[in-house]
Amino acid sequence: MAITCTATPGASSALPVIEASRPLPWQKARILCITSVASRVKAFRLGVRFDRPAFAGQHVDLRLTAPDGYQARRSYSIASAPDETGTIELMIEHVGDGEVSAFFDAVAEVGDEIELRGPIGGSFVWRPEDGGPILLAGGGSGVVPLLAMLRHRARAAPEVKALLLYSVATGDAVIAREELGGRARDEPGFDLMLTLTRDGGRRVDAALVDDALARLGRPCHAYLCGSNAFVGTVSDLLVDAGVDPAIIRTERFGS
């Protein structure tokens, strides 16, 4: 099956609309497995049955409740592709003073139950029928929803060309490095550009973006996720390089 670009340059209709007109219930999810995927990032496999279709790029809201009723809630991107296993995978980075991420780093164990609801997000999603080429740019843990897209693409639409431009501070912080390297080696349509920014490394610049566009061809969809500084920089570089702003979708964290 040939999958072609469905985006119309300059038209906001290029943005998918994942309608969600039903209430989104909270549910309990059991932690089934915990693995380390980078120096400060752990992957949590959770038992979850969603009551609606899920799409690569979406997130869930988590809710933690203290004995006195105090609650903290945060959003985390789903790293796993939508599937029928009744599970999802989240990847949670331990950030210095984060009360929720500290819980996941130091307290959460296999067998624990947490509350969540989802899938959430109807804009930062990629579906096989959206086609490609797809340009993915991730900064740090911003790679997580992009990983879900790559996993989904490999299974459902391997003929769609994809390139991941992944910017990380240091080598030990690269999330799912082995998996990404394996995909770049084994999947004909997938290209990986990894750049390490610390210790004399290189941040994403105009030349890197030009190189990515030359290797991928004109993207039909671009997904950018990372810190505000990273996403702002990369989206400006893409627009400077002639990419239609209407095909660029962004997800940001931090200030």
Place this chain on the structure above:
Amino acid sequence: MTTRGFMGRRPSEEARARLPPGQYLTEDFPVLQFGPTPRIDLDTWRFTIRDGARPVKSWSWAEFEALPRTTWSGDIHCVTTWSKFDTVWEGVSFDDLLAEAGITAPTEFLLAEGYDDYTTNVPVADLIGGKAMVATRYAGEPISPDHGGPARLLVPHLYFWKSAKWVKGLRFTQTDTAGFWELRGYHMYGDPWREQRFTGD
């Protein structure tokens, strides 16, 4: 359901009283938007009030800057769960915009429209009586592009996705018509104190 081993870090008593349910206090100012920051030239910038498709009144940047000014100071709440206290905004109140346009609201609802083709719906009742403005300054400075400059809607008593960035106009609609996020599952009204994040909340 209590989460095993979770104690949490409580904000101060004062902060707790000011935080809507499920929100946490942040000192910085996160940026959230669905696409790139649009490039807006003040020489061609316009702000237009429409009744359906029909333009009712339109201002250039210089004309807009000459309108009566309003300041508002208070707390803002993002649906992604951060809240920021004591923000200071300056701009033109919705009441003054209508007065300058020489109209009263022709319908009970409108869509705010952004230069990035973003839209969000707000009832007129939530804009009148000093409840909303089109802001052009934040903390005494022109609003930076990342935060919606040169002009953004400010409806601080609703979740902040209602305060459309890079606003280019307001379009009165006959019915309450879902905007960008409302079409994608977010709440039609978005009251943080009733925690109306998603459809059905």
